[in-house]
Amino acid sequence: MSSAVSGPNAPASWRVMPMNPDEAPWSLLLLADPSREKVKRYLRGSTCFAARQTAHFTPSGLGMLVGVAVLVPAQAPQSWELMNIAVSTAWQGHGVGSALLQRCIAWVREQGATRLEVGTGTFGDQLIFYQRAGFRVTGVAHDFFLKHYTTQLWEHGVQHKDMLRLALQL
Numbered sequence: 051m052s053s054a055v056s057g058p059n060a061p062a063s064w065r066v067m068p069m070n071p072d073e074a075p076w077s078l079l080l081l082a083d084p085s086r087e088k089v090k091r092y093l094r095g096s097t098c099f100a101a102r103q104t105a106h107f108t109p110s111g112l113g114m115l116v117g118v119a120v121l122v123p124a125q126a127p128q129s130w131e132l133m134n135i136a137v138s139t140a141w142q143g144h145g146v147g148s149a150l151l152q153r154c155i156a157w158v159r160e161q162g163a164t165r166l167e168v169g170t171g172t173f174g175d176q177l178i179f180y181q182r183a184g185f186r187v188t189g190v191a192h193d194f195f196l197k198h199y200t201t202q203l204w205e206h207g208v209q210h211k212d213m214l215r216l217a218l219q220l
């Protein structure tokens with residue numbers, strides 16, 4: 051999937067493509083998940099996609115990385131989990147995250163999966179982002195962010211304590 055947006059502060063054209071998990075940049079991964087230890091655990095053996103700015107040339111010729119998404123098989127059969135999705139702050143709100151998410155959905159469908167899961171906070175922009183794509187709430191992990199993270203997570207002046215489990219039926 052690729053696109054271009056116009057406007058004075060809009061990024062140039064970009065596209066979504068598969069990426070080697072070893073190349074996923076920490077600056078992006080930690081935006082979505084501040085636990086480096088957790089990220090290290092799920093990154094190995096994951097399937098990753100990158101959004102790259104095609105108009106910005108890099109030595110690799112692939113374009114500057116502006117977004118990343120990380121998928122792993124979930125515990126339930128025929129189910130995958132989106133463990134991480136992040137877009138550079140300067141690029142947020144221009145459709146890059148939605149394009150990454152749609153690429154993930156298409157890819158897990160191609161694998162024959164019937165469900166894509168994700169865990170997120172119980173409020174905030176991210177929740178709207180997933181619900182717009184059709185994800186539904188399947189459960190709540192109480193105190194998840196208190197028990198499993200050493201850093202406190204705050205958004206809009208409110209601390210994230212519980213994790214909402216969401217799933218998209220494919």
Ligand SMILES: CC(C)(COP(=O)(O)OP(=O)(O)OC[C@H]1O[C@@H](n2cnc3c(N)ncnc32)[C@H](O)[C@@H]1OP(=O)(O)O)[C@@H](O)C(=O)NCCC(=O)NCCS
Nearest residue numbers: 081082136137142143144145146147148170175176178179
């Ligand atoms: C969540 C995220 C991946 C969405 O990517 P994006 O490229 O900004 O999303 P899109 O432009 O495709 O969609 C924007 C919609 O998502 C929501 N949204 C979520 N976070 C947003 C942000 N920081 N800025 C703007 N919109 C955001 C809004 O509902 C927005 O809709 P609107 O444009 O009509 O207001 C991105 O904002 C991000 O990297 N956030 C930080 C990391 C993170 O929290 N990851 C998810 C962990 S569960």
